[in-house]
Amino acid sequence: MPTMLSKSRILAARQCSKRLWLEVNRPELRVVTPDIQRRFDQGHRLNDVVHHLLPDGHLITSDVTLGSALALTKRHLARQPRTPLFEGTFSRHRVLVRADILQGSGHGWRLTEVKSSTRVKPYHLDDCAVQAWVIGEAGYPVSQTVLAHVDTGFTYRGNGDYQGLLRHVDVSERIQPLMEQVPAWVTTGLDVLAGDEPDIAMGSQCTSPFGCPFIPYCSPEPTEYPVSLLPNAGKVVNALLADGIDDVRDIPEGWLTRPRLERVRVATVTGKPYVARELADYLAGLAYPRYYLDFESIQFAVPIWADTHPYEQLPFQWSCQVEEGAELLHEEAFLDDSGRAPMRACAERLIAKLGDSGPILTYSPFERQVIRALGRRYPDLGQSLDALAERIVDLLPVIRQHYYHPAMRGSFSIKAVLPTVAPGSTYDGLDVKDGVAAQVAFEEAIDPATDASRRNEIRQSLLTYCALDTLAMVQLVRFLSNPAPFDKTDTQ
Ligand code: SF4
Numbered sequence: 001m002p003t004m005l006s007k008s009r010i011l012a013a014r015q016c017s018k019r020l021w022l023e024v025n026r027p028e029l030r031v032v033t034p035d036i037q038r039r040f041d042q043g044h045r046l047n048d049v050v051h052h053l054l055p056d057g058h059l060i061t062s063d064v065t066l067g068s069a070l071a072l073t074k075r076h077l078a079r080q081p082r083t084p085l086f087e088g089t090f091s092r093h094r095v096l097v098r099a100d101i102l103q104g105s106g107h108g109w110r111l112t113e114v115k116s117s118t119r120v121k122p123y124h125l126d127d128c129a130v131q132a133w134v135i136g137e138a139g140y141p142v143s144q145t146v147l148a149h150v151d152t153g154f155t156y157r158g159n160g161d162y163q164g165l166l167r168h169v170d171v172s173e174r175i176q177p178l179m180e181q182v183p184a185w186v187t188t189g190l191d192v193l194a195g196d197e198p199d200i201a202m203g204s205q206c207t208s209p210f211g212c213p214f215i216p217y218c219s220p221e222p223t224e225y226p227v228s229l230l231p232n233a234g235k236v237v238n239a240l241l242a243d244g245i246d247d248v249r250d251i252p253e254g255w256l257t258r259p260r261l262e263r264v265r266v267a268t269v270t271g272k273p274y275v276a277r278e279l280a281d282y283l284a285g286l287a288y289p290r291y292y293l294d295f296e297s298i299q300f301a302v303p304i305w306a307d308t309h310p311y312e313q314l315p316f317q318w319s320c321q322v323e324e325g326a327e328l329l330h331e332e333a334f335l336d337d338s339g340r341a342p343m344r345a346c347a348e349r350l351i352a353k354l355g356d357s358g359p360i361l362t363y364s365p366f367e368r369q370v371i372r373a374l375g376r377r378y379p380d381l382g383q384s385l386d387a388l389a390e391r392i393v394d395l396l397p398v399i400r401q402h403y404y405h406p407a408m409r410g411s412f413s414i415k416a417v418l419p420t421v422a423p424g425s426t427y428d429g430l431d432v433k434d435g436v437a438a439q440v441a442f443e444e445a446i447d448p449a450t451d452a453s454r455r456n457e458i459r460q461s462l463l464t465y466c467a468l469d470t471l472a473m474v475q476l477v478r479f480l481s482n483p484a485p486f487d488k489t490d491t492q
Contacts, residue, residue, distance in 0.1 A: 002094060003024060003094075003190075003193050004091070004094050004095065004096050005094055005095045005096070005186060005189045005190065005193075006095070006096050006097065007095075007096075007097045007098075007127060007130045007131060007134075008023075009023060009024065009189060010095070010126075010130050010182075010185050010186065010189055011123060011126060011127060011130070013185065013188060013189045013192060014123070014126055014185065015205055015208075015209065015210070015212065016200060016205045016206070016212065017188070017189075017192045017198045017200065018197065018198040018199075018200040018214075018218070019212055019214060020189055020192050020193070021192050021193065021195075021197050021198055022197070022214050022217070024193055025197070026197075026217075029214055029216075029217040030213040030214065031213050031214075031215070031216050031217075032213055033211070033213075033436075034436045034437055034440050035436045036211065036213065037440075038436065038439065038440060039116065042116050042300070042301040042302070043115075043116045043301075045301065045302050046114060046116045046150070046301055046302055047086075047100065047114060049162045049165065049302050050086075050100070050101070050114050050148075050166070051086055052160070052162070053162060053163065053165075054084045054086075054101070056083055056084070057083065057084035057085065057086050057101070058076055058080065058083055058084070058085055058086065059086040059087055060072050060073055060076075060085070060086065060087040060088060060089055060098075061087075062087070066089070066091075066096070069087075069089035069098075070089050070090070070091060072089075073085065073088045073089045073090065076088070077102070077104075077140065081103075081104030082103065082104050083103070084101050084102070084103045085099070085101070085102045085103065086100065086101060087099070087100070088102045088135075090134050090135050090138040090140070091134070091138070092134050092137040092138045093134070093137060093183075093186055094186070094190060095130070095134050095186055096134075097130065097131045097134045097135065099111055099112075099113075099131055099135060100112055100113050100114045100148075101114070102135065102140070105143060105144055106143060107143065108140075108141045108142060108143025108144070109135065109140045109141065109142050109143060109144075110142075110143065110144045110145075110146065111128070111131060111132055111135060111142045111144070111145045111146070112145075112146045112147075112148055112168070113127060113128050113131065113145070113146070113147050113148065114148045114149075114166065115147060115148070115149045115150075116149075116150055116301040117149055117150065118149060118150050118151075118152050118310070118311065119149060120147050120149060120169050120171065121209065122209065123209045123210075124147055124149075124171075125147075125171060125174055125175050125178055126178060128145045128147060128171055128175050128178075129175040129178035129179045129181075129182055130182055130185070131145075132145050132175060132179055133179045133182040133183075134182075136179075143172075144170065144172050145170070145171050145172045145175055146168050146169065146170055146171065146172075147168075147169045147171045148166040148167070148168050148169075149166065149167055149169070150165065150166065150167070150301055150310045150311070151164065151165060151166060151167040151310070152309055152310050152311055153309070154303075154309060154310055155307060155308070155309055156303035156304075156305070156306060156307070156308055156309070157306055157307070158305075158306030158307075162302065165302065165310065202215075202218050202219065202220075206218070223246055223247040224247070225247055225248040225249055225268050225406075225409065226246060226247065226248070227240045227241065227245060227246055227247065227248055227251070228410075229248065229264075229409045229410030229411075230248065230261050230264060230410055231260070231261075231264070231410050231411070231412065233258070233261055236256070236258075236261065240255075248264065248265055248268045248269075249268055249269050251265050260400075263404050264404055264410060267404050267405065267406045268406045271406055272406075273403070273404060273405040273406065273420065274403065274404040274405075275402065275403055275480065276401070276402035276403070278402070279398070279402040279403060279480055280480060280481055280482065282398065282402075283398075283477050283480050283481040284481040286359050286361070286393070286477070287357075287358055287359060288323065288324060288325050288358060289322060289323060289324045289325075289355060289357075289358040290322075290323040290358055290359055290361055290477075291320050291321075291322055291323075291354050291355070291358060291359070291360045291361065291391075292320060292321040292322075292323070292361045292362075292470045292471075292473040292474050292477075293318060293319075293320045293354070293360050293361065293362055293367050293392075293470065294318065294319050294320075294362065294363070294367065294466055294469040294470045294473070295315045295317065295318045295366065295367050295370050296315070296316060296317040296318070296435065296438045296439075296442070296462070296465075296466055297313045297314055297315045297316065297366075297370060297439075298313075298314055298316055298439045298442055298443070299311045299312065299313055299314070299439075300312075300314075305340075305341035305343075306341070307377075308341070312373075313366075313369070313370060313373065314341075314342070314343055315342070315343060315346045315370050315374070316335065316336055316337070316342040316346070316442055317333075317334060317335040317336070317342075317346075317438070317442070317462060317463075317466055318333070318334050318346065318349075318350065318466065319331060319332075319333045319463075319466040319467045319469065319470040320332045320333070320353065320354065320470060321467075321470045321471060321473070321474050322353075322355075323474060329474065331467055331470070332349075332353040332354075333463060333466070333467065334346055334349045334350070334353075335459060335462055335463060335466075337442065337445040337446055337455060337458070337459055337462075338446070339446040339448070343374060343377060343378075344378060346374070347371075347374040347375075347377075347378055347381050347385060348381070350371070350374075350385070350388060351381065351384045351385065351388070354388055354391075356387075357391075358391065359391055359392075359393045360388060360391045360392045360393065361392075361393050361395055361473055361477065362392055362393070362394050362395065362396075362473075363394070363395050363396050363399075363414045363469075363472075363473055364394065364396055365394055365396075367392060368389050368392045368394070371385050371388050371389045371392075372385070372386070372389050375389070395473060395476070395477070396412065399412060399417065399476070400412050403417075403480060405417070405420035407419060407420050408420060414469060414472045414473065414476070415427050415433075415434070415472075417472070417476060418472040418475065418476070421475055421476050421479035421480065422472070422475040422479065425468075425472065425475065427465075427468065430461065430464060430465055430468070431457075431458075431461040431465075432461045432462055432464070432465040433465070437465075438462060438465060438466070441458045441461060441462055442458075442462065444458060445458040445459065445462075
């Protein structure tokens, strides 16, 4: 059987022809990150909800052969054209598509594509154009194409009522000019597959419109300090590469005009960290008691708790190291893995444990945003939560402005900073190592199918991970409060 294209393969080729070739010939090289996997999972959950919203719809299941799926589709459309068909399967001109929803409408067919994103994006239109073209060529002219995306203004009221979760946007006119281009996209895709692996350099296409799963395969052997590690410096990096400079240590003195980038260069070349002179005084001057706070939160495309919105940041865990005085430290922690909405208990526990005075130290603006949002959600707690938010001191901008160690390799994340102030401290070896992994673990923990022993294992992993984030802040502040943690290299 000749190689077939699918909608996804055509979209892959629209991003990069090498990606299409690799998808078909070297699929084992794909690296699916937890983030990408979670987005897939959210898409599947959304499709389940759509099927639930249209209970008279008919599904072509994925466990039948392609031939059966094609035959079942044809039979359903002939016998019950007005009944929504899920995953209707069509094949023409060596292109195979499965439509989220197809239904007879007037003198043609109404195609609905469901997306878990929150607005119509240009590549969605390519996606719809391919489907409408193939379905039309298969003998079912599409008279209306609708993109159904998640409406962030929707409030879930509970009891499985998801009416209003999706916003339906008619994209029929917008895809017309694209449909005329589909035959050329198909020809290009088939030509790519008939040839050898395309020789394509990495570029902006690798991350837009979505991250390519072949980035690790295509990435050149990195130099030790690639110029791409320069923080927030996309244009500068491109200019350096255009000048043939790919290592920070090879950047000529005077080339970089932004002080923060020059600081990174100097630290990398000399191997000595940069510590601004005023940093120690600032950190040492923070009053006691100090509260080092970090949240973990989760977002759902399809809300699971009543009175929440799609993609709302919902805190389910926090850790707080309470430092009553030098060397006097204990941890307060919260984690609700019961499966019930954790936000109210989270807020009440914060108010109970974070005292009335003393700075609340965070390493991002996120904690302040979450506390303010909790205050809006629970007006009776609003005053107390606002008082907590007022006490927050975000260390991230302070560190960005006053500290850089070459081992941070351009990153100011707490995970990159920690080993530079506490050698040997690392997130390596933890089951949960970052925020996305924490979300994935939490979802598994609240899944009713997860048994008690596994839930307990996840609980311990989450508590360990979150505590390490707050301990890292304590170590950072203690170390940099020392008047001479390093030989000072203030270059300002
Ligand atoms: S990583 Fe970039 S160059 Fe490589 S296949 Fe993907 S998009 Fe193409």
